[in-house]
Amino acid sequence: MAGGPPFSLGVETHEGLAALTRAIRAEEDGKQLRRELARNMREALKPAAGEAKSSIMAMPSSGLMPTAPALRSAVARKIRPEVKLGGRWSGARVKAFKTKNVRGFPNAPKRLNRSGGWRHPVYGNREIWVQQHGKVDWFDDAFKGREGSYRAAVEAAMENMARRIADRAQ
Known part of the structure; x- marks a missing residue:
């Protein structure tokens, strides 16, 4: 290759992330670079x-x-940032994982965010059921108006890694 990086520096798309991941794999210390990229994105x-x-x-x-x-x-x-590089889905997101052993309510994050709420028996009495509502859209509203800044921070981490690899190639 004559003078340029082996991939596009515009990594804000899924294809750009895939190209960056391929370029990292091609490097001698690819595993370390990949871990560092994932850590910076998180x-x-x-x-x-x-x-x-x-x-x-x-x-x-x-x-x-x-x-x-x-x-x-x-x-x-159970709320934490998740980064996957490669495979069926690649990217970075904030995810609320299931709460397996809390009151027999594994889908609590999902149900608390739904406008429909959830049904449950009153104190274990299977004959009396109630409909309960949580704080609707607590997860979605937490990011409202700041999505762009979080996206820009993740893209900046990707761009920094792309620049480091491109500088090595030259």
Whole structure:
């Protein structure tokens, strides 16, 4: 190749991320570069995860017995940035993972965010069911108006890695 990088520096698209990942694999220390890119992309999304955590913690709670596990804090612990480089899906996102062992409510993050809420029996009595609603769109509203800054931070991490690889090639 005559003087240019082996891939496009415009990595803001999925194709650009795929090209960057291929270029990293071709490098001698590719595994280390890939880990560093993933770490930098996660760091760029940590403020977004913090916003989502504070949003769920701001949800009102009437509380249950003091012995029951706290739902809001369990959901907040399961919110974290996720980065995948390669495979069926490549990219970076903030994700609320399932809460497996909290009150028998594995889909708590998803159900708390839905306008329809969820149905459950009253204190385990299978004859009396109620419809309960959470704080609608707590996850989606946490990023409202700041999506562009989080996207720009992730793209900046990708561009920095692309520049480093391009500088090596020259």
